[in-house]
Amino acid sequence: xxxxxxxxxxxxxxxxxxxxxxxxxxxxxxxxxxxxxxxxxxxxxxxxxxxxxxxxxxxxxxxxxxxxxxxxxxxxxxxxxxxxxx
Numbered sequence: 001x002x003x004x005x006x007x008x009x010x011x012x013x014x015x016x017x018x019x020x021x022x023x024x025x026x027x028x029x030x031x032x033x034x035x036x037x038x039x040x041x042x043x044x045x046x047x048x049x050x051x052x053x054x055x056x057x058x059x060x061x062x063x064x065x066x067x068x069x070x071x072x073x074x075x076x077x078x079x080x081x082x083x084x085x086x
Contacts, residue, residue, distance in 0.1 A: 005009045022072030025058065036061030036083070038075050040068040047071075
């Protein structure tokens with residue numbers, strides 16, 4: 001005798017609301033740290049104190065942009081900006 005098989009009922013779409021896209025922060029060359037990046041959280045990102053994560057360095061100089069591994073905020077060098085000495 002074989003065990004009866006059951007199938008899970010079909011579920012409706014997830015009731016979890018979609019997460020808004022991470023912000024993209026455009027930076028000028030003057031806002032880039034001497035080592036070629038910025039720190040996140042950053043005042044330009046408008047993060048609230050209760051919503052902060054550990055401070056991390058986001059390298060921007062080589063690729064022109066970098067993404068925070070915690071919050072997903074993208075820091076991008078503005079078009080036409082040129083970094084000197086990086």
